[in-house]
Amino acid sequence: MICISIAQESRRLVLVDILNAVMLGADMVEVRLDCFEKDPNIGELFANKRKPILCSCRRPEDGGNWDGTEEERLMLLRQAIISGADFVEMEADVADQIRPYPGCKRVIAYTNLKETPADLAEIYEGMLQQKPDVVKIVTRARTPEEAWPLVQLIPKATVPTVVFGLGRPGVMLAVLGRRLGAPWTVAALERGMEAYPGQPTIRDLEQIYRYREIGKGTRFVGVTGLAERDFLLTGLLNAAFVELQKPQRCLPLQVGNPKTFRKIIEAVKLQAVVLDESNREGTHAIAAYDDSSRVPVQAADFLAPTADGWVAQNHFGEAAVRAIEASMPPRENGESPLRGRMAMLVGDTPTVRMIAPSLKARGASLIFACKQREASARLSQLFGGRQILFDALYTTSHDVLIYPGDPQTEEEDETPQSQSHSRGGIHPGYLRPGMTIFDVSQMPRLTPLLREATQRGCAIVDPKTMLVEYARCMVEQIVGETIASEFLREWLSNWVEDDTEENV
Structure with missing residues (x-):
C-alpha cells in the first residue's frame, strides 16, 4: 500500500489533504497529530474517513513537532485508538504504556535520526516482544553502507515490517520492501510536501517506480544515480517493461563503497545494473571489463552477471x-x-x-x-x-x-557577458x-x-532523443526485445516539457 503522510496545522487543511490523497489513489493516510496548533478533534477527522487512517504524534527527537507533556501525548494516542484509528504509531520505549485495543493495530516504531545503529537486529528483536501488528524502523541512511543493515533486516522480518532510510537510499528500501512484503511505504502528496529530501511523491511511486506492480516474481534491474536523467531513465525502462509485458522493474541504487555495493546487488539478485555518469569509471572492484571486442572498454555503463561474476560493458556509445x-x-x-x-x-x-x-x-x-x-x-x-x-x-x-x-564552478563568473x-x-x-x-x-x-x-x-x-535511444538500447540488452521510440517519446513528454521552440 501507499500511505500519504499529512502534517498540517488545522483540521480544515488536514481534511482537504485527506480528500486530495484519496483522489490521487492513496491506500491509507497518516495524520500527524503533533502538527496541530489546536485540539485536533479526532472524532471529526474520523467521521467520514474513506481510507484507513494511521495516527502518529511524534516527539522532537523522533522528527516531530510535539511541544506538550509526555502524558498529554500518550493520552492523545489513546484517544485516537478508541476513536476509530485503524493504526496508531507508538514508540518502542513507550509501547508498554499503551494497551492493545480491538480494531486498532499497533505500529511499534523505532526512530534514529543520527545513524543506522550497529545493533539494529537486536533492537528489532526487542520490538517483536511488544505485541506489534506492524514494526516500523526509521534510521538515517545517507549511503549504501549505512543502509546495508536495513537491507539485511527486510528479508528476515517475521511480522509486517516497514523500513525507512532517511537519505538517498530511501527509495531503494521502499521499492525493495514492496517485493519482500512490506505492508506499506510513505509518499509525499506532491512536490514541496516531502517529509525529507528525496522522498518520492505518490506520482513518482506509481509512474516512475511502478510500485504497485512489484511482487515476488519481479526481477530487479539496478539503476544508479540521483540526477534527473537517472530518474527519468528509470521511468522509461519501467514503462518499456510494462509495454513489453516483462517482469523486470528498476531498483534505484547508489554505489558508494564498491564492496558494499556488490554485496547489495548480489543479495538482491539483480539481473543487471545501469550505471550513471558519475560511476562509469572505477568499477574494477565490482566487475571485470568486457574486452571481447577489439577496442578495450575504457568506461562502462552496464553491469551484467555471468557464471564467473559481474562483467562491465559499454552501451552508451552505441x-x-x-x-x-x-x-x-x-x-x-x-x-x-x-x-x-x-x-x-x-x-x-x-x-x-x-x-x-x-x-x-x-x-x-x-x-x-x-x-x-x-x-x-x-x-x-x-x-x-x-x-x-x-x-x-x-x-x-x-x-x-x-x-x-x-x-561551471561556483567561483566562475556567471554574468551574461x-x-x-x-x-x-x-x-x-x-x-x-x-x-x-x-x-x-x-x-x-x-x-x-x-x-x-x-x-x-x-x-x-536533442538530449531527449538521446535519452530515448539510450533507454531503447538498455531494454534490448536486458530483455532482448525492441521498444518503439515513439512510445518512449510520448511517455517522456508527460514528464519533460518541450523547450526546443519556447526557450531557444
Whole structure:
C-alpha cells in the first residue's frame, strides 16, 4: 500500500489533504497529530474517513513537532485508538504504556535520526516482544553502507515490517520492501510536501517506480544515480517493461563503497545494473571489463552477471551514435551518415571514451582535442585518429562535435557577458551551419551550447532523443526485445516539457 503522510496545522487543511490523497489513489493516510496548533478533534477527522487512517504524534527527537507533556501525548494516542484509528504509531520505549485495543493495530516504531545503529537486529528483536501488528524502523541512511543493515533486516522480518532510510537510499528500501512484503511505504502528496529530501511523491511511486506492480516474481534491474536523467531513465525502462509485458522493474541504487555495493546487488539478485555518469569509471572492484571486442572498454555503463561474476560493458556509445545519426540527413545508399565524416571529441572523459569506438565502427574519422597534449596522444593511440590541443579545434575542419560538458564552478563568473564567450567552454563564433553538435551534459535539457548552436544554424542531437535511444538500447540488452521510440517519446513528454521552440 501507499500511505500519504499529512502534517498540517488545522483540521480544515488536514481534511482537504485527506480528500486530495484519496483522489490521487492513496491506500491509507497518516495524520500527524503533533502538527496541530489546536485540539485536533479526532472524532471529526474520523467521521467520514474513506481510507484507513494511521495516527502518529511524534516527539522532537523522533522528527516531530510535539511541544506538550509526555502524558498529554500518550493520552492523545489513546484517544485516537478508541476513536476509530485503524493504526496508531507508538514508540518502542513507550509501547508498554499503551494497551492493545480491538480494531486498532499497533505500529511499534523505532526512530534514529543520527545513524543506522550497529545493533539494529537486536533492537528489532526487542520490538517483536511488544505485541506489534506492524514494526516500523526509521534510521538515517545517507549511503549504501549505512543502509546495508536495513537491507539485511527486510528479508528476515517475521511480522509486517516497514523500513525507512532517511537519505538517498530511501527509495531503494521502499521499492525493495514492496517485493519482500512490506505492508506499506510513505509518499509525499506532491512536490514541496516531502517529509525529507528525496522522498518520492505518490506520482513518482506509481509512474516512475511502478510500485504497485512489484511482487515476488519481479526481477530487479539496478539503476544508479540521483540526477534527473537517472530518474527519468528509470521511468522509461519501467514503462518499456510494462509495454513489453516483462517482469523486470528498476531498483534505484547508489554505489558508494564498491564492496558494499556488490554485496547489495548480489543479495538482491539483480539481473543487471545501469550505471550513471558519475560511476562509469572505477568499477574494477565490482566487475571485470568486457574486452571481447577489439577496442578495450575504457568506461562502462552496464553491469551484467555471468557464471564467473559481474562483467562491465559499454552501451552508451552505441546509443549516442544512434542519436547522432538520427540528427543527420540519411544517405540514399543506406550507409551511416557518419561514414567519412570528421568527428571532433573534446576532453578525456568517460563520455568521449565510450562514444569513440562506436563512431569509428560507423566509419567516422576521429580527432581528439584535449587541454593536455598527453591526454590527446593517449586517446589517439588507443582508438586511432588525430590529436590536437583544445584551442586548435577552432581551426581544424570537422563535421561533428562531441562535447561532454564543462560544469561551471561556483567561483566562475556567471554574468551574461562571460557566458557569451564560454557557452559550455566553446566560443560561440566557432559554431557554423552544417555542423552537428552533441552535448548531453544536462540531458534531457538543452545546454547553453546547444541553444547557441541552434541559433547559428547547426544541427543538434536533442538530449531527449538521446535519452530515448539510450533507454531503447538498455531494454534490448536486458530483455532482448525492441521498444518503439515513439512510445518512449510520448511517455517522456508527460514528464519533460518541450523547450526546443519556447526557450531557444
